[in-house]
């Protein structure tokens with residue numbers, strides 16, 4: 684049995700990526716794939732407990748980074764790697780690119796710290812495809828303020844999200860084959876057509 688593929692969705696809060704998660708999963712299932720949908724931080728019982736802390740408790744920026752990777756280690760060991768090994772495709776709402784974007788870009792943590800944790804926890808493992816939903820800050824800001832009660836990240840200033848966005852775009856530029864940038868201002872139909880074409884390339 685061949686092992687499955689790992690797809691991640693990324694973007695600043697308010698880019699609308701969560702809307703597309705279901706589309707990606709449905710498209711893959713329609714191709715006869717077994718699909719596991721998950722998210723970070725979270726995905727496992729322990730990870731979801733860490734998510735509560737990460738989203739709602741104030742903490743030092745390095746503590747935040749370490750907890751993100753603690754949750755990620757558990758997620759990989761308990762859920763992602765076993766699912767891939769049994770041939771399922773895994774679709775995750777965020778993964779390690781979010782740590783580079785939010786903890787390095789947003790919070791200013793040196794990239795080397797994230798790279799060291801990534802090497803430790805992932806040992807070279809990486810997504811097969813990352814969809815980066817990109818929108819200008821004013822669009823994301825308007826979507827965020829229309830959303831439900833804000834968490835610790837969503838309460839950050841526009842300047843924070845601008846740094847997060849640029850960190851994501853820098854990563855996409857460095858890894859253009861894996862990270863595909865989508866203009867999330869487009870209508871949903873156009874975006875879904877683009878997503879389907881990218882999934883087709885992978886399948």
Ligand code: TYD
Nearest residue numbers: 696701723724751777778781782785786836
């Ligand atoms: P998010 O994915 O936006 O969930 P929801 O759509 O339910 O709000 O929430 C997760 C938050 O965690 C988001 O603001 C980004 C942040 N985050 C990091 O800062 N670093 C990480 O490594 C990950 C995975 C997420």
